[in-house]
Amino acid sequence: MKLKEYQWGIILVGLVLGLMLAMQYRSSKEINETPPVARVQTLVNEINQKREERNQLQKKVNQLREKLDKKANGQSNTTREELEALRIIAGSKAVSGTGVEVSLNDSNVALPAGQDPNLYVLHDEDVLRVLNELKAAGAEAIALNGVRLIATSEIRCIGPTILTNKNKRLPAPFIITAIGNPETLENSLYMKGGVVEQLKIWGIQVQVRKKNNLEVPQYTGPTTFEYAQAPEAE
Amino acid sequence: MNKTLYVSITLVSLVMGLMMALQFRTAGRVDSGVPYDRVQLLTTELKQLEKEYANLLIEASDLEEKVAKAEKGRPEASQAVFDELVKVRQLAGMTKLEGPGVEVNLAPIRREPEQGDNLFTVRDEDLLRVVNELRASGAEALAINGQRIISTSEIRLAGSFIDINLTRISPPYSVLAIGSADQLESGLLIKGGLVDTMRDWGVSVTVTKKPSLVIPAYNHRIHLEYAKPLKEAQ
Numbered sequence: 349m350k351l352k353e354y355q356w357g358i359i360l361v362g363l364v365l366g367l368m369l370a371m372q373y374r375s376s377k378e379i380n381e382t383p384p385v386a387r388v389q390t391l392v393n394e395i396n397q398k399r400e401e402r403n404q405l406q407k408k409v410n411q412l413r414e415k416l417d418k419k420a421n422g423q424s425n426t427t428r429e430e431l432e433a434l435r436i437i438a439g440s441k442a443v444s445g446t447g448v449e450v451s452l453n454d455s456n457v458a459l460p461a462g463q464d465p466n467l468y469v470l471h472d473e474d475v476l477r478v479l480n481e482l483k484a485a486g487a488e489a490i491a492l493n494g495v496r497l498i499a500t501s502e503i504r505c506i507g508p509t510i511l512t513n514k515n516k517r518l519p520a521p522f523i524i525t526a527i528g529n530p531e532t533l534e535n536s537l538y539m540k541g542g543v544v545e546q547l548k549i550w551g552i553q554v555q556v557r558k559k560n561n562l563e564v565p566q567y568t569g570p571t572t573f574e575y576a577q578a579p580e581a582e
Numbered sequence: 583m584n585k586t587l588y589v590s591i592t593l594v595s596l597v598m599g600l601m602m603a604l605q606f607r608t609a610g611r612v613d614s615g616v617p618y619d620r621v622q623l624l625t626t627e628l629k630q631l632e633k634e635y636a637n638l639l640i641e642a643s644d645l646e647e648k649v650a651k652a653e654k655g656r657p658e659a660s661q662a663v664f665d666e667l668v669k670v671r672q673l674a675g676m677t678k679l680e681g682p683g684v685e686v687n688l689a690p691i692r693r694e695p696e697q698g699d700n701l702f703t704v705r706d707e708d709l710l711r712v713v714n715e716l717r718a719s720g721a722e723a724l725a726i727n728g729q730r731i732i733s734t735s736e737i738r739l740a741g742s743f744i745d746i747n748l749t750r751i752s753p754p755y756s757v758l759a760i761g762s763a764d765q766l767e768s769g770l771l772i773k774g775g776l777v778d779t780m781r782d783w784g785v786s787v788t789v790t791k792k793p794s795l796v797i798p799a800y801n802h803r804i805h806l807e808y809a810k811p812l813k814e815a816q
Binding site for chain 2 (some may be wrong): 402442502520
């Protein structure tokens with residue numbers, strides 16, 4: 349039998365079709381078998397459930413604290429006030445008040461030729477210095493992207509995210525909420541030769557907004573020490 | 583003859599179009615789907631939540647015990663409140679703490695008058711970085727030259743001295759940290775890490791592990807003016 353021209357064409361098309369079919373089959377099989385798709389679903393469910401449980405427990409803890417504080421109320425005002433103030437310092441109480449919101453973001457200036465792009469990216473040090481400046485200006489409670497910072501909170505850049513309170517990963521943009529005197533806080537950042545001016549050299553975007561009512565959540569980490577303990581009475 | 587040709591080509595194009603559409607959709611799913619490291623991210627988040635949950639459980643049972651005690655009677659109530667106060671004082675940094683940890687000593691070494699020694703003195707940023715590194719390695723309590731670092735403590739150049747807690751400290755600087763001594767030490771001494779860099783700048787840094795050290799209490803008055811406890815939404 350002599351094959352006609354168009355028959356050759358059909359054979360070619362059929363060949364290509366067969367190849368595509370096989371590939372299609374394999375790739376769709378691969379997708380369904382990769383761990384992410386299946387595992388992520390279960391993980392997300394588990395996380396949501398755990399988060400719900402945690403929030404419930406957190407609520408219970410808060411209520412218990414309040415109950416105990418009420419008992420303190422029955423005794424003396426100074427005890428109650430001390431408890432309240434120390435809880436705020438320790439971070440175990442959510443607070444509200446006036447203050448500033450500082451947002452930090454990577455540089456938006458065009459990179460000068462031959463310059464190290466690393467210089468124009470927000471570093472952990474920059475965030476540290478802004479926080480330090482706010483503390484120096486009398487900030488009473490500080491949160492970074494809604495995570496309360498306490499005496500032992502570190503700031504660490506891991507790729508484009510910041511790691512704080514050991515395991516909390518925060519994505520950009522970074523928003524620092526600080527409660528204190530809004531004027532003082534703002535002025536301390538904008539001071540001549542101050543942090544904002546220095547960060548501007550690298551084009552890091554800093555915005556400071558004064559706010560009348562800010563909320564800073566409570567610290568959710570451990571409330572017990574593993575290594576430290578009260579010294580023996582001398 | 584031409585008719586068969588057209589029919590078969592139509593058929594083949596139809597099937598091909600369908601396949602392409604299908605292929606496109608699966609490919610789209612892969613793109614918008616889950617990169618592998620996301621699974622890792624979610625796993626860390628879950629772990630974090632589980633840790634927080636465990637911590638809250640400890641806290642809740644502790645509080646429950648105190649509340650139960652407080653309900654027994656007046657003397658028990660005052661004891662329970664006092665216990666809580668002691669605990670919160672410890673968390674806030676108002677008490678001395680004892681435990682294993684490290685002592686970090688910083689002093690400038692390379693002082694050549696003709697070069698100007700400004701670059702080679704220990705700056706506030708250096709201390710800030712050391713403290714941050716120690717926090718990241720799990721320090722539970724920190725102090726510099728006798729000044730306890732609490733959540734509102736600043737480390738800041740004021741004039742030619744460094745102020746911590748609005749108190750002037752002067753070189754040489756000694757940073758104390760309670761925590762796992764090995765972890766704290768290795769966090770600082772890691773190759774290409776903080777201590778390496780600072781030594782390159784001509785700062786003499788020594789890190790000493792201590793089986794036991796005492797960190798002083800915060801010795802200033804707490805004065806909160808702006809932060810008010812947030813009322814829990816019922």
